[in-house]
Amino acid sequence: xxxxxxMEGPVTLSEEAFLTINCTYTATGYxxxxxxxxxxxEGLQLLLKATKxxxxxxxxxxxxxxxxxxxxxxxxxxxxxxxxxxxYFCALRGGGSYxxxxxxGTSLIxxx
Amino acid sequence: DVKVTQxxxxxxxxxxxxxxxxxxxxxxxxxxxxxxxxxxLGLRLIYFSYDVKMKEKGDIPEGYSVxxxxxxxxxxxxxxxxxxxxxxxxxxxxxxxxxxEAFFGxxxxxxxx
Numbered sequence: 001x002x003x004x005x006x007m008e009g010p011v012t013l014s015e016e017a018f019l020t021i022n023c024t025y026t027a028t029g030y031x032x033x034x035x036x037x038x039x040x041x042e043g044l045q046l047l048l049k050a051t052k053x054x055x056x057x058x059x060x061x062x063x064x065x066x067x068x069x070x071x072x073x074x075x076x077x078x079x080x081x082x083x084x085x086x087x088y089f090c091a092l093r094g095g096g097s098y099x100x101x102x103x104x105g106t107s108l109i110x111x112x
Numbered sequence: 113d114v115k116v117t118q119x120x121x122x123x124x125x126x127x128x129x130x131x132x133x134x135x136x137x138x139x140x141x142x143x144x145x146x147x148x149x150x151x152x153l154g155l156r157l158i159y160f161s162y163d164v165k166m167k168e169k170g171d172i173p174e175g176y177s178v179x180x181x182x183x184x185x186x187x188x189x190x191x192x193x194x195x196x197x198x199x200x201x202x203x204x205x206x207x208x209x210x211x212x213e214a215f216f217g218x219x220x221x222x223x224x225x
Contacts, residue, residue, distance in 0.1 A: 032211035104154035
C-alpha cells in the first residue's frame with residue numbers, strides 16, 4: 001500500500017537558519033503530494049501541495065518539489081522564524097487509494 | 113473558506129462511558145475521515161465515509177463506530193471508553209476527487225479516566 005516516510009524530529013534550529021525536512025513516499029499510480037502544518041493544540045492545515053512530477057508547491061516562504069525519480073517531496077525554507085515552530089506532516093493522496101496517507105510528522109523548534 | 117468544526121476541544125470521560133465526538137463540515141464534501149493522533153505514531157485512520165450512510169474501516173477501528181446520516185455530519189462513537197483511547201481525535205473532509213487535499217477540524221483532546 002501507499003506509505004510516507006519523513007525524517008524524525010525534533011529538528012532544532014536558530015532563527016534565520018535554513019530548513020530541510022526530508023520526505024519520501026511509496027505509491028502506485030500518480031499521487032498528489034502535500035505538506036501540512038500543525039501548530040500546538042490545533043488541527044492540521046495545508047501548507048503546500050504539488051499534483052504532478054516536477055511541480056513546485058510554495059507558500060509562506062516554504063517550498064517543496066515533486067521528484068518522481070527519487071520519490072521525494074522535501075520541504076525547505078531559506079530562513080525560519082520562531083513562529084514556524086510546529087509539527088510538519090508530509091502526505092500523499094491518489095496513489096493506490098483515495099485515502100490520504102500521512103507521515104509520522106516532524107517537530108520543528110526554532111529558537112530566537 | 114472550508115470549515116470543519118469538531119464539537120469539543122477538550123473532553124474528560126470515565127471508563128465505560130459511551131462517548132460521541134461530532135464533526136460538521138460546511139462545504140458539501142463527499143469524503144469524511146476520523147483519525148487519532150498519538151506521540152510517535154502520527155495520524156492513524158479509524159474510519160472514513162465516502163458518502164452519506166457509507167462507511168469503511170480504517171487501520172484501527174476496534175472499539176469505535178461511526179455514523180453519517182447527513183452529508184455534513186460525521187460522528188465517531190466510543191462504545192465503551194477505555195483509558196487507551198485517551199488521545200487527540202482529528203476529523204477531516206474532502207471532495208471526492210482523488211488528488212485533493214483534506215481539510216481538518218481543530219481536534220478534540222479526549223481524556224478517559
